[in-house]
Amino acid sequence: MVTEMTDPDWEPVMKKAAAIITNKGGRTCHAAIVARELGVPAIVGCDNATEILKTSEEITVSCAEGETGIVYRGRIAFTKKEHRISDLPEINTPVMMNIGSPDIAFRYAHYPAKGVGLAREEFIINNYIKIHPLALLGHEYLGDAGLTTLIRETISGYESEEQYFIEKLSYGIAKIAAAYYPNKVIVRFSDFKTNEYYNMPGGKYFEPAEENPMIGWRGASRYYSDVYKAAFGMECKAIKSVRENMGLDNVIVMIPFCRTVDELSLVYKTMEEFGLKRGQNKLEVYLMAEVPSNVILAEQFAEQIDGFSIGSNDLTQLILGLDRDSSLVANLYNERNDAVKIMISSLIRSAKKMNVKVGICGQGPSDYPDFAQFLVEEGIDSISVTPDSFMKTVNAIKEIEDKLAVKVMG
Incomplete structure (x- = not known):
């Protein structure tokens, strides 16, 4: 392609x-x-x-x-090298898996991962639900006959548009949670940007045109908004169904792109309106640490959460002030930059001080063994990587831990 x-x-x-x-x-x-x-x-x-x-x-x-x-x-001949999962070494640093699509969850479930460090709701919404959430709830008032026909055909067999959304989303989440049960599965609430939502059927009626969607109306700021709150409510109900009706209480929720401590409180208030409350039925809530304010005010955020997961992809672009989707500045994008490492080190120290978990789910440790070494040396609680990087990362961490053990003994 x-x-x-x-x-x-x-x-x-x-x-x-x-x-x-x-x-x-x-x-x-x-x-x-x-x-x-x-x-x-x-x-x-x-x-x-x-x-x-x-x-x-x-x-x-x-x-x-x-x-x-x-x-x-042309077609070039190549050879395959096979690796036995049973040969993977035992390590002290838990390695988890990043899973976007429920369709691949069971394919990798036999890997010795310690759970899922990042399950993305938006992939499920796009591939399973296929309609903008607000268009599902309000299509009859838009005067778009074609959209209404599409939605009615799509939700055929369901009692309502809301039931369709909740069941489709809960099924996708449950598939991932079941594949890794009883290990923790961290499900990130939806984090589509406005341009991505716009392209969904019905999206043009609800999404503004933003100059820079990457730092616009996304993540936490959508959840408590009067415009989007009803759609977020369906996400909350889906999580509640997975945990309480299906018994998959290994699901943890994660809030992305939360800019301020006050905003976190607003998200919690909205969650409670729709039946989700931190601590109730042992529900844990993590914060995706991907905005510099999450690091600078880490101790204040830590008072209200159960753990951080470092989103190094966005954190790196915001610290270095570049667009990670731009090939023009791709050569400057580097999680190993000293500024990024200083911020990550600070967050890990703050999390340890406040006695909350801290892991990472960005791409850095998958690509760079020296970055993984830095994280292990800093005492990170877990590293989550894509399936294709899992075995490489485990072997790299084993080498790092062995070197650190020799240093301690020396």
């Missing part, structure tokens, strides 16, 4: 692709993240791939040469 750039609408096609090439994007863009979780080779930020490559042309895509992917003309 060769295209300019991908977004969530492309995911059904991406599942069928043998490889993915895009003109735009960086190491943590949508195409790169989804391809890793699907186990599909991907090369992003090629600038002119759509001009050079022709439809039906045979090529070989290789991501085995390091950070730079290579496209060969």
Whole structure:
């Protein structure tokens, strides 16, 4: 599959692709993240791939040469190297899995992961529900006959639009939670940006046009908004159903892109309106630490949560002041930058001081063994990686822990 750039609408096609090439994007863009979780080779930020490559042309895509992917003309022979999961070493630092699609949850459930460090709701919403949440609830007032017909056909067999959303979302979450039960599964509330929601059926009626959606109306700021609250309520009801009706109480919820402590309180208030309360039925709530304020005010946030999960993808772009989806500044995007490492180190220390868990679910430790070493040395509680990086990361951490043990003994 060769295209300019991908977004969530492309995911059904991406599942069928043998490889993915895009003109735009960086190491943590949508195409790169989804391809890793699907186990599909991907090369992003090629600038002119759509001009050079022709439809039906045979090529070989290789991501085995390091950070730079290579496209060969023609079909090139290759060899496979198999690894036995049973040969993986025992390590002290728990390694978890990032799972986007419920369809792949059981495929990797036999890996010795200590649970799921990041399950993304928005992938389920896009692939299972396929309609903008607010359009489901309000399509009859929009005067769009085509949209109403689509929604009525889509929800056929369900009592209501709300029931359709809740059951579809709860089924997707439950599939992931069941695959890893009784280990913890951290489910992140929806974190689509406005441009991504806009592209869903009915989205154009509810989403504003933002100059920079990456730092716009996303994450926590949507949940308590009078405009979006009803849609967030359906997410809360789905989580409640998974935990209480299906008995999958290993599900933890995570709040993304929460900019202030006051905003966190507003999210909690909204959750309670829809039947979710931190501590009730042992419900834990994590905060995705991806905004600099989460680090600077870590101790204040820690008073109201059960754990942090460092979202190093967004945290890095906000600390360094760059767009992680831009191939023009991709060379500057680096989680190993001293500024990023100082912030992460500060967060880990604050979490330890406040006695709350702290893990990481960004791409850095999957790609860079020295970054994983830094995290282990800092005392991080867990590292969550994509399935394709799991074995590599476990082996890298084993080497790191052995070196640290020798230092202590010395």
